[in-house]
Amino acid sequence: MNRFTACVVSCLFLIGCSSQEISYDRYSLVEDISSQSFNSQYDIAVDLFSTLEDGGIVLKTTDVTLRAANHHRWASDLKSQIAVILNKHLSEYQVRNDLDIDISVSKFYGSVDGNVYIDLFADVKLDDRRYFQHSYSFTSKQKEDGYASLVKELKRGIDSIGNKFAQDLSLKE
Template sequence: MKTKLIAYISLLISALLLSGCSQTIQPDTGQFYLLSSDSQANNKTNSAHVIGLRPVTVASYIDNPGIALQTSDNRIRIANHHLWAEEPNLAITRVLHGELNNLLSNSRVDNGQLGRNEDWQYILTTHVDQFHGTEKGLAVFSGYWRFESSNNQGNKVLINTRFNLSSPIEKPGYTALVAELRQLLSQLSEQQAEQIARELNE
């Protein structure tokens, strides 16, 4: 009887250990989304202007692994299983860097994530207030940006403006939301490039 009891206890312990192991190796059910960049940053060595793109800053609710969804006028829900593949501020900076380098043909745009270069003639600063979807089916992207000259005498603000962009999401789901947010990023880069080119007489 005692031998059977010991055997039963041993089997029970083994079963519990196997159960615990199976729980720890369950596959992650999260889905990861990337802000793709179609533009390749050109290596411009002889450019008329050199612009430093400071790392984009974002509102605190955006600085999360989960994608944000506005559920009412004053409520934001952060997804648990629909996640950004990289930090949103880094992704937005990367996309703007690539697109601005292609749109501003006479300027070299440096990614300021690596630090400031001494040859920067201008500085572009962007802050994002809103970057999310809504339950009403909209993608929302807003904030402000500033373009300033930089020299030994200090910085002079040349452009200081807000942007408020939104567009309907074509399909339900986070994949369509991320795709629409990516399109809004392109709209912002086009607006920035147009105004900067006008300021620099490009």
């Protein structure tokens, strides 16, 4: 009886510990960016909405709820990825490098129905004086189902915003 009980309990444990889905894939926004852009010549500080700092890709599940994925996570800190992308675009437009750039990202997620949302606010200062301020947003729909398509669309969106931002700054000079 004791053996039988121990066997049943062990089976239950094994069932309980049955294989689950484990994913080691990590998503990156900066795969196609040259290593030069990782050496930032601009002072860019990115501030994310708290849910976005979880490390997982965020989905908007309802109008009032957000869920960060457990198994679909960023390869590196999202802040630094966004900073690298912006740095690349600023370099392309040869924007002056003595600016203090603060980026506040309030939206950087998709939704269960395939929409993609990016919203950020850029506050640029020169010598502690306000130099440039602008809000940028991007809304789109992913091409396919799944997180990979979502990430691709997020990348496209942040590239578009980065380009516009760099262009605006270069015209400001």
